[in-house]
Amino acid sequence: MSNSIEKRIELKAPVSRVWRALTDHREFGEWFRVQLDAPFEPGQVSRGHITYPGYEHVRWEATVQKMESIPNE
């Protein structure tokens, strides 16, 4: 049984804009609702805490594996 959830959406925005929203730790934090201590770095652990209302006590810790874009299917 898989432990991942996959969703697809269409975004009306340039690839560069989307890339920034995903990889810039401050922009990511804004929409994901997490305050991150430092920029994302492949191979490094990213730490911070959730800023989603009601969950501000929840710590965030994730290892960045890679940051890459995959060409259109």
Added chain:
Amino acid sequence: MSSNLPKRRAELKVRASVFAALGDETRLTLIGNLSNGRPRSISRLAEGSTLTRQAITKHLRVLEGAGIVRSVRVGRESLFEFRPEPLKELGSYLDRVSVQREHALTRPKSFVEN
């Protein structure tokens, strides 16, 4: 927010026990038989099943422990009756989880499209 953690833990414990009670084909069948609301005896519920009365009773007790059914004594017999509340709570919980996942996509969308 500092939610009431003991209360949340108690809720999680109850919810997990309901999920566990549902996680069995015999028990799902029993729920199907009882969910039209009419109380039924163990004999009636065991009808047409390859399982013994004893086995059916064991499963009914698990459902009773999770609050999904309750037993009512009528004379010498125990009848079992469906209680909708635990499954309604599970339904709300599953709806909340899937709505949260939906919101998780509308936020990046509105963020980049602003």
